Amino acid sequence: MARAVPETHAEILTAAARRFASTGYKGTSLQDIAGEVGCSKATVLYHFASKEALLTELMAPAIAVLVGLDARIAEQQRGADAQRVAGEGFVDLAVRFRREIALLRGEFTELLQQPAFVHIRQISDRLIDALAGRPDRPSARIAALVVLAGIAETCAEFIDIPDDELRPALLAVVQRALEPVT
Amino acid sequence: MARAVPETHAEILTAAARRFASTGYKGTSLQDIAGEVGCSKATVLYHFASKEALLTELMAPAIAVLVGLDARIAEQQRGADAQRVAGEGFVDLAVRFRREIALLRGEFTELLQQPAFVHIRQISDRLIDALAGRPDRPSARIAALVVLAGIAETCAEFIDIPDDELRPALLAVVQRALEPVT
């Protein structure tokens, strides 16, 4: 199919985002993506070195923001401040990158095992510590993980409701659920 | 391999549970399971009609308890009672069937789409309504989903810590996180 302007690269990216978000990374084949774009599978692999490269490019913006959040948390001196920054920051991130979170549905833990994503795992560990407030208390860490995972899943589920309906509700539940830092 | 007592059926079941829990349903091949048991893939399919049949048998006890919980919630007259029963009941269920939850990691939403699991989807909808207390309030539903998904993921993650450390912490976070029914 001859195209006036070769915008195929971007088309593949958005088609992949849509498909990954609804069927998951493993559950989506390059054939699926190619079919949705209206090109051949070979074309997808002409524009992207591999399926994983496609995922990486798709996740890049979200990861960049996550790294930024990690840095902002590290700046805080008091535990209570770190907890607040982590909570609000993660809610913002999750709401904003709902689609990216949805495409990792369930495969998140598995993908984190791969060597390429080690630093993401470290960041999420620090995020849980910050949310827990007192990481030495197991119950605080448990509450933090419930909040973290719950927000992620909820954002992936409520993918269509407006941001300003989702965000306040999430901020409220975060504030209630976490153990306060005394 | 000749076996004195053919306990292969049970061995396959436990091996499958272990593998599914660590690699996920889709991420585990019949070959993997056969390898762990020390038999051939054909033997696995001799004992179980299909891979899906294996999953179904593995999930049966957890599903039975879930159905029971659903019935107990329906018995409650007051919203506050339904909320309490749902919260405590789901925590108990999640802690008890951590392994089963872990093996659905991320594929839960996807598996629920299949016609065979429609009633499970209906039950989880009612569970969210009960947890929300006032299902008409979007913020209450959001809080309920955060709690539900967060607990599930947390139980799958903390698969090795003792029950009586996990359960109280979860019950506490549930009580804090949900919107009270006034």
Next chain:
DNA sequence: AGCATGCCTGACCGATCGGTCAGGTGCTGA
């Protein structure tokens, strides 16, 4: 005109998947 380059494709590759099948083996009861 001729050549290089960007974009795209069909055909093909090896690997792996879930599942089938004919047949082998060893125990058991008649």
Next chain:
DNA sequence: TCAGCACCTGACCGATCGGTCAGGCATGCT
């Protein structure tokens, strides 16, 4: 002794996966 049955297996099947490759087809520069 032998038929029958439960248990198990290797070989094989079609489908699908991610990925490779040689070549076709425009377009634009020299």
